[in-house]
Amino acid sequence: MRQIILDTETTGLRVEDGNRILEIAAVEMISRKLSPPENHFHRYINPERDSEEGALRIHGLTTEFLSAYPVFADIVDEFLEFIRGAELIIHNAPFDVGFLNAELRRLGRGTIHDYVAGIIDTLAEAKELFPGKRNNLDALCDRYEIDRSNRVLHGALIDCELLSEVYLAMTRGQDSLAIDLGLSDEDEAGGPGAHGRRHQGSLRVIAPSTEELAEHVAYLDQLDRALKGTCLWRQLEPANESAA
Template sequence: MRQIMLDTETTGLDPSRGHRVVELACVEMVNRTLTGRHLHLYLNPDRDSDPEALAIHGLTTEFLSEHPRFEDVAHQLVDYVKDAEVIIHNAAFDTKFLNAELNRIGLPAFDTLCAKVTDSLLHARELHPGKRNSLDALCERYGISNAHRTLHGALLDSELLADVWIAMTRGQDALLMDFEDEGGMDSNGVRIERFDASVLKVLWANPEEIRQHEDYLAGLDKASGGPCLWRAAAA
C-alpha cells in the first residue's frame, strides 16, 4: 500500500484571485513505513505573496524567482502521485490550488491523477469532535515534537503529517485480530494474517524476581496505608 502525505504553501488564500502555489512537498509511505523518497519543489508564482502568507511561509519573491514554474515540473507531481492514496490535512484547500494550477496548463483535476484523496483533518474531527485539530494541536495530542517548526514549510509539514497519521490510525497495527478465517484486511486494504498466540514463549519469574516484586508491593502497601490494588485483587 502506497500513501503520499502532501502539503502546499501558497501566495494567498484564493486561486480565483490569482494566487498560486509556491511550495509543494510529498512524503511517501509504503505499508505505513516512510521510504525516504520525497518530492519537494519550490515554484515561481510570477507574483508576490500576500503579507499574511509571507509571514506564514517566509518564501520571498526574490527567492522564488530562481525556481521553476509549475508547468515546468507538473509532470513530476503527476508521476509521483500515480496509483497512490494522497493524504492531505484540510484537503479542500490544497486540492483547490492544485486543480487551478493543473487546469491552467490543460491537465485534469488532481483527484483523477491518484487513486484516492483522504482528508486527515476530517479524520481527526471524527476522532476528536469539538477539539482543536490543527496539525500543531495533533502533534501536541500525540506527543510528536514540532519544536523546530517556526515557519510553515511544506516538506516539514508533510513529515509531521506522516507521524500524526500513523499515530491517529495506529489501531490498524494491532497484532491480536479476531478473524473468522486465516486472515483479514484492515481499513487500508493491507492483509493481516491470523495471529497464533500459542507460539509465544512463556517466561516465568525466577525466585529473585518474585522476591523483588513482593518488596515493591510491600512498599506500595506502606505508602498507601493499606493493601495496594494488586494485593486487594488477589485477595
C-alpha cells in the same frame, strides 16, 4: 499500499483571488513505513506573483527567492508521475486540492483525482476523533506528543513529515490482521490456498511478557492523554477481567 503525504504552500488563502502554489512536498509511505528522503518529492515554485502579506508571514518565502525556481508547468510532469496511483494524505485536503486543480486546469491536465487512487483528509478524521477541539497540525502534534520544535515557519516538507507522524498516531491499531499475523499479500487478498493456511491447526496463544505488559500500559496512558479521558480499552477492562 503506497501513500503520499502531501502539502503545499501558497501566495494566499483564496485560490479564487488568483493565488498560486509556491511550494509542494510529497513524502512517500509504503505499508505505513516512510521511504528514505531521497524517495520524497520537494520543489519550490515560481508563482509568477507576489505573496499576500499574511501568507508571507506564515511561510517566509519571498518573491525574490522564488524567482530563481521553475514555474509549475516545468515540474508538473515530474509531480504527477510521483503521485500517480497513490493514495494522498492531506491535512485540510479541500484547500490543497483546490490549488492543485487550479494549476492543472491552467495547463489542461484535468484534476488531481485523475491521477491518484484516493484522498484522505486528516483534518476531517481528526474532527471525528476530537469533536469541538482544535485540530490544526500544531494542536495534533501536541495531542500526540510529537516534537514540532523545528517548525518555526510553515514549510511544505516539514509539515509533511509532522503529518506523517500524526497520521500514524491517529490510525494506530487500524493495521490489517494480516500484518499482525505475518500473512503474505496473497493470504490477505484471499489468494490460492490462503483459506487453508489461515485455518490449519490450532491457534497457539503466547502470553505477554512483563515488559510487553508494561509497554501496553504505557500505550494506554498515551491514548488517555490524547483523548483527555479514558480510552475504550480501559472502559472494557473490568468486563474482560470478569469474563476471564
